[in-house]
Amino acid sequence: MERYQKLIFVNLKHNLWIPALLVFILCLLSPVAIGLENLNVQQTAKVIEVFLSLTGIIFLMTVFSPDIDRDIRDIVASKKEPMLLNHLLRILCALFFLSAVGLLFLLWMIRGGCQFPFGKMFFCFLANSVFLGGLGAFFFSLSNQPVLGYMASILYFLLNFGAGKKYMGNLFLFSMQYGSFQEKYYLMAGGIAFLLLAIIWRDVV
Amino acid sequence: MWLTLFRKECKMWCKSIMFFGYLAVILFFYLTQMGSEDVPAKPEPGKESYGYHYSTDEKVIMETAMDNLLYEYCYGVYVTYPMGFYKGVRLNKEKTEKIEVIIEKLTGKTDEEFKKIINDYKRGVKYESSGGASYQTEAAPLDLKLSKDITYDEFLGYMEQAAKLIGNGSKYGDTYLKSNARVPLTYEEALHEYNQMKEKDRFSGAYARLYCDYFGILLGIIPVFFVTSRVLKDKHSHAKGVLYGKSASSAVIITARMAAICTILFLPILLLSLLPLSQAVYAAGKAGITADYLAFLKYCTGWLLPSIMAVTALGYFLGELTEGVFPILIQVIWWFASLLANVSQMIGGFGYNLIPRFNSLGEYSVFYKSRDSLVWNRIVYTVAALVLTAALVYLYECKRKGIYIKNGKVSKAHIRKSKA
Numbered sequence: 001m002e003r004y005q006k007l008i009f010v011n012l013k014h015n016l017w018i019p020a021l022l023v024f025i026l027c028l029l030s031p032v033a034i035g036l037e038n039l040n041v042q043q044t045a046k047v048i049e050v051f052l053s054l055t056g057i058i059f060l061m062t063v064f065s066p067d068i069d070r071d072i073r074d075i076v077a078s079k080k081e082p083m084l085l086n087h088l089l090r091i092l093c094a095l096f097f098l099s100a101v102g103l104l105f106l107l108w109m110i111r112g113g114c115q116f117p118f119g120k121m122f123f124c125f126l127a128n129s130v131f132l133g134g135l136g137a138f139f140f141s142l143s144n145q146p147v148l149g150y151m152a153s154i155l156y157f158l159l160n161f162g163a164g165k166k167y168m169g170n171l172f173l174f175s176m177q178y179g180s181f182q183e184k185y186y187l188m189a190g191g192i193a194f195l196l197l198a199i200i201w202r203d204v205v
Numbered sequence: 206m207w208l209t210l211f212r213k214e215c216k217m218w219c220k221s222i223m224f225f226g227y228l229a230v231i232l233f234f235y236l237t238q239m240g241s242e243d244v245p246a247k248p249e250p251g252k253e254s255y256g257y258h259y260s261t262d263e264k265v266i267m268e269t270a271m272d273n274l275l276y277e278y279c280y281g282v283y284v285t286y287p288m289g290f291y292k293g294v295r296l297n298k299e300k301t302e303k304i305e306v307i308i309e310k311l312t313g314k315t316d317e318e319f320k321k322i323i324n325d326y327k328r329g330v331k332y333e334s335s336g337g338a339s340y341q342t343e344a345a346p347l348d349l350k351l352s353k354d355i356t357y358d359e360f361l362g363y364m365e366q367a368a369k370l371i372g373n374g375s376k377y378g379d380t381y382l383k384s385n386a387r388v389p390l391t392y393e394e395a396l397h398e399y400n401q402m403k404e405k406d407r408f409s410g411a412y413a414r415l416y417c418d419y420f421g422i423l424l425g426i427i428p429v430f431f432v433t434s435r436v437l438k439d440k441h442s443h444a445k446g447v448l449y450g451k452s453a454s455s456a457v458i459i460t461a462r463m464a465a466i467c468t469i470l471f472l473p474i475l476l477l478s479l480l481p482l483s484q485a486v487y488a489a490g491k492a493g494i495t496a497d498y499l500a501f502l503k504y505c506t507g508w509l510l511p512s513i514m515a516v517t518a519l520g521y522f523l524g525e526l527t528e529g530v531f532p533i534l535i536q537v538i539w540w541f542a543s544l545l546a547n548v549s550q551m552i553g554g555f556g557y558n559l560i561p562r563f564n565s566l567g568e569y570s571v572f573y574k575s576r577d578s579l580v581w582n583r584i585v586y587t588v589a590a591l592v593l594t595a596a597l598v599y600l601y602e603c604k605r606k607g608i609y610i611k612n613g614k615v616s617k618a619h620i621r622k623s624k625a
Contacts, residue, residue: 022534035292038282043291051290054537068441147434148223150533154426156229162419163237 003081007089015066015090019058020097026055027105037112044116045107045176048125053173055101055155056129059094060195061136063087064202065146084203091195098129108197124176127188131173132157134194207457214465223434227427228473231420233478238388242245242481244488245402245411245566248395255395258568259552269386270364271311271351273376278304279326279347286381287374300370307363313352322348374549382549386463401569408494409485411567413504416481416553418563420474420505424512425560429520429536431466434505438523455602463521463594465520467513476503508579511586512559518593525600555579559586 030036034047064087068071077083087094102125105117132153140149170186218224248255260266277283278301283294296304309319326347348599351360361382376385378485390398402411448458478501489496516536522530543559551564553575560581563572 033287034290035285039291047290059483093253143222145223145434145437146530147430147437147533148226150530151223151226151427151430154533154537155226158232158236158423158426159230162234162422167237188533 003054004085004089007086008093009088011066011093015062016059016093019062023055023058023097027052027101036109036114039114039116041116042179043116043176044121045124045165046174047109048106048121049128049174049176051166052102052105052125053128053132053149056098056131056133056191057136057150058133059098060091060130060133061140061146061149061153062094063090063137063195064140064144064198066143068146069184071094074133082203084199087199087203091199095130095134098133099126102126102129120181121176123188124181124184127191128173130191131171131187131194132191134191134198137202138194138198141202206453208459210453210457211463211465211468214462215469218465219429219470223431224469227470230427231423231473231477234419234423235480239416239481242412242415242484242566244484244491245399245408246391247399247492248390251390255390255392257387258390258394259384259571260388261383262386262388265388266383267351267355267357267360268387269379270360270382273385274304274308274311274367275347275349277376278308279323283375285372285374285376287522290545292374292382294375295370296370302615303370304367307367308349309358311351311355311363319349330531332567357431380554382465385532386394398567402567403489403492404495405431405501405569405573406567407423407456407485407494407497408489408492409482409498409500410504411569412481412485412488413500414497414567414572415477415564417504418561419507420509421512421560421562424470424509425516426536426540428466428470428513429532431470432463432517432520433524433530433532435462435466436521436528437530449605455605456598457603459521459598460594463514463517466517467510470513471505474509475502478502478505497610500549507583508561511583514590515559515586515593518590518597522593522600524599525597525604555582557582557585 030051034051035043036047039047067076067083073083076086102122106122106125107115109116110118135156136149136153138149139152140146143150145171157173160168165172165175165180170183172183173187174181175181219517281295281301283296285292305316305319309316312319314322320379355363364382368375371377375381402408439448450554451458482496482498482501485500486496486498520532520536523535539559547554547556547558547560547562551562553563553571555561555575561582565571593613
C-alpha cells in the first residue's frame with residue numbers, strides 16, 4: 001500500500017499538478033464568459049458538454065506523458081512494480097481529479113440557482129470527459145505521440161459541433177442539450193474501452 | 206537547399222498518420238456539412254416562404270431592439286452571449302435606473318407615465334404553477350412604443366449606452382443589434398438574391414464562400430497539431446544537436462518546414478474544392494451561364510491560406526519557445542473563443558476574428574458590403590504570420606548559437622564566445 005501511495009504522490013508531483021492547476025484556473029475564470037446562474041437543464045448541459053468536458057482531455061492525456069521517452073519507459077519497466085500498475089494508478093488519479101472538478105463545478109452551479117438533476121448531470125460530465133480523454137489516450141498509446149492524441153480528441157469534439165446527432169449516432173457528445181440521456185451510457189462505455197485498449201496496447205501487446 | 210529540404214519535409218508528412226487523419230477529417234467534414242447542399246433554384250411566385258434574412262430596414266431594427274429591451278427590463282434579466290454561452294445579467298439598482306432613463310428617452314414618456322405603464326403591465330401578467338415551476342400564461346399589452354422623433358443615429362447612441370450597462374454580448378451591442386431583426390424574404394427579394402448569385406457570383410463564388418466558411422473552422426486549429434508534432438519529434442528523437450550543426454541557415458530550415466506544413470494542409474483543401482466546384486458548375490449550367498472555374502482557388506487562397514499561415518507561425522513559435530504541448534492549449538483557447546465569438550453573426554461581420562464566417566449560400570449583397578473588412582482581416586493575419594516567422598527564425602538562430610535555452614538563461618557557450 002505504501003508503494004502505491006508513493007507512486008501516486010510522485011505522479012501528482014511530476015505529472016498532474018500542472019494540469020490540475022490549469023483546470024482550476026479555467027474553471028475559476030469561466031464565469032467571465034459563461035453564465036453559471038439561474039440556468040435550466042438544457043443551458044446547464046451546454047456548459048457541461050461544451051466547456052467542462054474538455055477537462056477530460058487535459059487530465060487523461062497525462063497518463064502516458066511521463067514515459068514518452070523510450071529510455072525513461074525502460075527504466076520504469078525495469079522496476080518491481082509492473083508498468084500496467086503505474087498506468088492504472090495514473091488513470092485512477094486522473095479520474096479522481098476529474099470527478100472532484102465535476103462535483104465542485106456542479107455544486108457551484110447549484111449554489112448559483114441552476115436547476116438540473118445532479119446525478120444525471122454528473123454522469124453526463126464523466127461520460128463525455130472520459131470518452132474524449134480516453135480517445136486521446138488511445139491514440140497517444142498507439143503512436144507514442146501526445147499531439148496525435150490531442151488532435152483525435154479535439155477533432156472529434158469539433159466534428160460533433162458540425163455533424164450533430166444524425167452522423168454521430170449514439171456517440172454524440174451534446175445530446176443532453178437536446179434532452180436525450182441514452183448516449184451517455186455509450187460514451188462512458190466507449191471511454192472506458194478506449195482507456196483499457198490504450199493500456200493493453202502500451203503494456204501488454 | 207531550400208527546395209530539397211521542402212521536398213523532404215513534404216514527403217515525410219505525406220507518409221505520416223497525422224496527414225491521413227487530416228484527409229479523413231476534411232472528407233468527413235465536407236460530406237456532413239456541404240455534401241447535401243441543394244442546388245439553388247430560381248424562386249417561383251406564390252410560395253408560402255422564401256426563407257429569412259436580417260433586415261437592413263432601420264425602422265425594423267429599431268422596433269425589434271425596443272421590444273427586446275422593454276421585455277428584458279420588465280423581467281429584470283438581460284440575456285447575453287459573451288462567448289456563445291447563455292449568461293443572464295441582473296442589473297443593480299443604479300444601472301436599472303439608467304436603463305429606465307434610456308427607455309423614457311426612447312419612448313418620449315415622463316418618469317411618472319413610464320412607471321404607471323410598467324406597473325399596469327406587471328399587474329396584468331398572470332402566472333400558473335405546475336410541477337414546482339411557475340410560468341407566465343397571459344400578459345396585458347405593453348403600451349410603450351418607440352417615439353417617432355427618435356432618429357436612427359440617436360437610437361444607436363442609446364443602444365450603445367444600454368449595451369455598456371448590460372455588458373458584452375447583449376442584444377444591443379453592434380454584433381447583435383442587426384441580427385435580431387430577422388424578417389421573412391418576399392418573392393421580389395428572393396428573386397433579387399438569386400439573380401445576384403447568378404450574375405455576380407456565377408454560382409461558384411457563393412459555393413466557394415460557404416466552403417471557406419466551413420473549412421476556416423477546421424484550419425483555425427489543425428495546423429497547430431502539425432507544428433507541435435514537428436517540434437516534439439525533434440525533441441524526442443534528440444535531433445536538435447544534428448540539426449543545429451548543419452550548414453543550412455535557420456531561415457532555410459524554418460521556412461522550408463513551415464512551407465511544407467502549409468502546403469500539405471492547403472493542397473488537399475484545394476483538391477477537395479473540386480467537389481463543390483462541380484456542384485456550382487452544374488447549377489450554373491442549369492441556369493444557362495458558365496461558372497467561374499477559378500473562384501475556389503481565389504477564395505481559398507485569400508480566405509483560408511492566411512489562417513493556415515497564422516496558426517502555423519504562432520504554433521511553431523510557441524513550440525520552439527516551450528518545446529511542449531503548450532501551443533495546442535493556447536490555440537484551442539483562441540480557436541474556441543473565435544468560434545464562439547461569432548456564433549451570433551455567422552454571415553458577414555468579420556471583424557478581426559481568426560475564423561471569418563459566412564454561413565450562407567448566396568447573400569452576395571451582404572458579402573459585398575463587408576468584403577473590405579474581410580480583406581483587412583486577412584491582411585492582418587498574413588502580416589502577423591510573416592512577423593512571427595521572422596521572430597521564429599531569430600529565436601531558432603539564438604537556440605542554435607546557444608544563446609537561449611529552455612529556462613531562459615544565457616548558456617555558457619555564449620558567455621565564452623562573448624568573452625573571447
